[in-house]
Amino acid sequence: MLQSLKIELIKTKKQKPAADQLGFGNHFTDHMFIMDYSVDNGWHNSRIMPYQPIVLDPAAKVFHYGQTIFEGLKAYKTDDGRILLFRPQKNIQRMNRSNERLSVPELDVELTIDVLKQLIAVDQDWIPTAPGTSLYIRPFVIATQPALGVAPSTHYQFIIIMSPVGAYYTEGVNPVKIFVESEYVRSVKGGVGEAKTAGNYAAGLKAQEIAKEKGYSQVLWLDGVHRKYIEEVGSMNVFFKINGTVHTPMLNGSILDGVTRNSIIQLLKHWNIPIEERPITIEELYEASRKGELEEAFGTGTAAVISPIGELNWQEEKLIINGGLTGELSKKLYDTLTGIQMGKVHDPFGWMVEASIVHA
Amino acid sequence: MLQSLKIELIKTKKQKPAADQLGFGNHFTDHMFIMDYSVDNGWHNSRIMPYQPIVLDPAAKVFHYGQTIFEGLKAYKTDDGRILLFRPQKNIQRMNRSNERLSVPELDVELTIDVLKQLIAVDQDWIPTAPGTSLYIRPFVIATQPALGVAPSTHYQFIIIMSPVGAYYTEGVNPVKIFVESEYVRSVKGGVGEAKTAGNYAAGLKAQEIAKEKGYSQVLWLDGVHRKYIEEVGSMNVFFKINGTVHTPMLNGSILDGVTRNSIIQLLKHWNIPIEERPITIEELYEASRKGELEEAFGTGTAAVISPIGELNWQEEKLIINGGLTGELSKKLYDTLTGIQMGKVHDPFGWMVEASIVHA
Structure with missing residues (x-):
């Protein structure tokens, strides 16, 4: 599947927002990943392409019967220029558990992480580096079959979009x-x-x-x-x-x-x-x-x-x-976890995965 | 709002499926209705247009947070050529109760029924007349704001699509x-x-x-x-x-x-x-x-x-x-209700609404 990953790069890059203007999930990077599924062909047609609208039949099942699942994870850029992902396997494994519950076909965990790394490599300039910022990654699956009978869809799209983000709450790390x-x-x-x-x-x-x-x-x-x-x-x-x-x-x-x-x-x-x-x-x-x-x-x-x-x-x-x-413990947990995520604190658990190493 | 309803008719009509090939929700008529909502402008831009794909940002909230509601109702063509709707107010009123629960802006019930009548008038050739068939109408609202923060959307689309249908179950009226x-x-x-x-x-x-x-x-x-x-x-x-x-x-x-x-x-x-x-x-x-x-x-x-x-x-x-x-009662209820819906049995409740009368 990965061998056939098509990559189409954008011609003119978008302007990047200032670090203090990020908010959460308001800005999106230059590229996205899409892959199609059909009962006959399984997951196929992997491609990285310029961030662009999705075109769907108005009868697509996602609009009517909510057969859709998603994940959220983050990439960080360290002071020495490495790109780190926080426990991406956990997210894609959970995505498959969600898929199973919603009658959505499973994804190959390792292949999914590989295409995620490729997408991040293409848009690595978008990873913000100011304190408290990161690149939020949103993989999601939507049911695309245009039919109104209530039954699992025969067709799906798996999409990954990415957003440079600041703090989720306007309170930041305040209570x-x-x-x-x-x-x-x-x-x-x-x-x-x-x-x-x-x-x-x-x-x-x-x-x-x-x-x-x-x-x-x-x-x-x-x-x-x-x-x-x-x-x-x-x-x-x-x-x-x-x-x-x-x-x-x-x-x-x-x-x-x-x-x-x-x-x-x-x-x-x-x-x-x-x-x-x-x-x-x-x-x-x-x-x-x-x-x-x-x-x-x-x-x-x-x-x-x-x-x-x-x-x-x-x-x-x-x-x-x-x-x-x-509280003291909340602060210590926040400092330690974000420190590990930013590559500044020793990671005794092997949580961080280098995104820079891409299996071409 | 209705005064400004724009109508764009299709140039070449689609071929209609045979009555015994209908199934449920597999075929769609030549036209659809769309209306937009924004916090600033309310519901606006009402239009009937050729049935066509919807174009949405991949971050549109409907894909991620499921803020979408729908309804289902049917139109029938009587032997003397009248078009009847079964209790459409009930559906649009319920749609507003669903909207309220899902933090979606309300619709004007009477205006919605008026545009529905207009849409049916445009596609009236699509109402099947074989026994057990009807025109299934699917109004739905989707959240379109491209943002990943979990909060009600600032933008929506209200869409009506229509499908000529046969029996929902392959069993028909059999148990x-x-x-x-x-x-x-x-x-x-x-x-x-x-x-x-x-x-x-x-x-x-x-x-x-x-x-x-x-x-x-x-x-x-x-x-x-x-x-x-x-x-x-x-x-x-x-x-x-x-x-x-x-x-x-x-x-x-x-x-x-x-x-x-x-x-x-x-x-x-x-x-x-x-x-x-x-x-x-x-x-x-x-x-x-x-x-x-x-x-x-x-x-x-x-x-x-x-x-x-x-x-x-x-x-x-x-x-x-x-x-x-x-059972005897099931059969009697089915015959009476479908008889009322097809205009063949007296309707003592005033349930049926003529769709042919359109406020132009």
């Missing part, structure tokens, strides 16, 4: 305020909550809008059955430090198996800090806070990396965490 | 076999189950594929909390006749408020047949069957109209309903 959602539910066991698929995000927009109106950055989802177990924050997994031990909701089928979540757990174990994956109730957090034992809270995700949580609001009762300030 | 799903869940209270949005359908594909492999046409969903209350079938609401009374799951926030469902309830009341909307457990059905009281079961939906259910399979226990044959 965010989170609204605990009691009415709306994101997902339930047996649903698609652990898949990275469009419908999960659409389902969360309404609650997020209401939270924003009340002055909160995101919502914290509770489970759909008992409405008391903590699931995840809008676009992040979530951790709580209680009385010296870090707690995070266990993977239960309805939350995302986050790559940053997994990395934080490994880092904490490496540091001999107690970490427990288990069901956590929202009452328990308020109780721990009343006893003075809730020391820190933070979200984790590719977009935000580590985002300290300074305040929760559950049924109009506010809970201020660590005086609304960034 | 279908339905697999009762115990592992996967479609939706839960607090989620988006009552909205007609893409993600609900994507979430159901996996279970549907497994059911098909076992020889079943569709799955019957149970509730996501207790896993015992009956919700709906893949693309239909569901009714059971037990000991002379018809029962259907009540609207609870996680099932679709079907237009056909609503019409069947009205018809039954009109005929003085007892009808109850209430929570129904799957155990209860098997118990009623053992006592010989489960007389009929059928699904209802725009695509299939009435689809008798001849067999259920719950945890490998098969339940044969009415000897696997179409």
